[in-house]
Amino acid sequence: MFVTQAYAQDGEPTGSHGASAMPEEHHEGTIAASEHGEGFPPFNPEFFPSQLLWLAITFGVFYWLLKTVIMPRIGGILENRRDRIALDLEAADRMRSDADEAKAAYEQELAEARNRAHSIAHEARESARADAEKERKRLDAELDAKLEEAQGRIAEVKRAALGEVDQIARDVTDSILRQVAGIEANQDEIAGAVEQASR
């Protein structure tokens, strides 16, 4: 399509550039084609100098702006952040080691306290056991003494009672002899007999 258009323009005697081209520039886009009949704008050398010049100017300014203003700024921001992160990490590391130390100290203290509590409990148990032992011994001794005393009394009573039994036996023998047999036996004989019988 553009080819036919271009050929159509080719016939016009506007090929010469220069001052005559200038007044036409208000006519919208077909100027280039109509002026020079190049057809395909990207290969139209008419605007090469202008494009090169303006590219040099704009790209030069752009490069200078980026190099001197913008890139140091972005680089600074990134460096700042890197420094800040490194510092923060360092601080975090320090805090962690502090915390670790505190934890170790706490655990040591806890272990010590536990040991102390153990020994206190042990002592208390020991002393309680010793007290109980002493009390038991005392009670044992007391009971033993009482037992002995009681046994002594029992033996005494038994002896006394046994003595009385002899007398009763003599009396009974005497009574039987007198009342049943009518024999008046003397006391020594009776005593001898009772002694013989109880043997």
Add this chain to the structure above:
Amino acid sequence: MEHDPTDPIHQFQINRIVPIKIGDWDFSFTNSALFMVLTVAITAAFLYYTTRGRGLVPSRGQSITELTYEFTANMLRDAAGTAGMKFFPFVFSIFMFVLVANLLGMFPYFFTVTSHLIVTFALAMLVITVVVVYGLMKHGLHWFKLFVPPDVPALLLPLVVLIEIVSFVSRPVSLSVRLFANMLAGHITLKVFAGFVVSLSALGALGILGSILPLLMVIALTALEFLVAALQAYVFAVLTCMYLNDAIHPGH
């Protein structure tokens, strides 16, 4: 004469806005120059404005700026090493300029600076000039070892050197034509499909129905063209980095 509204070439026309003539040379301020200025102004303003807070925790805009900055820095460091970082402002300028010029071209009625071969060729020649000048300054004549790969049989050497030289000379051409052709072809394709929509919908009900397909194509192509705009800027910058690497480390 009014131009045909569906003419796909019209968008590449250059118009004089302020005619400037120095001697026989025409340095008019054109729509192309206007969009170069806009590209530079918008980019610089964006980069400057988003970093005004110098936030430790970046805002959204600052994040974009920082990401682009670090993305370019990594690209250059990967390709050319730490020694290449002295070219960071240069590579960043090129990347941002091409990227924003490409993206600005996506706006309807906007002129695409990078759709003209002379502009991309000038940028490519700038890159190659920097490579050659810096390479010679840094390494002297040793820099020409770039064209002599090591461990090549003596018999093949002339041929290999010839190939290396041809490949080096063709770099500015391939670098500029790649960007230019991508932008040109993309914009023409978009315009052609958009033209179908206009012509078909003028044909009545059936035409309107038929114009749905090219309309969908235009939508899909628009997305594709945004991708191409970013991708070509990236490719241009990556290749710049790799060529700069040749200037810094010519020994392959």
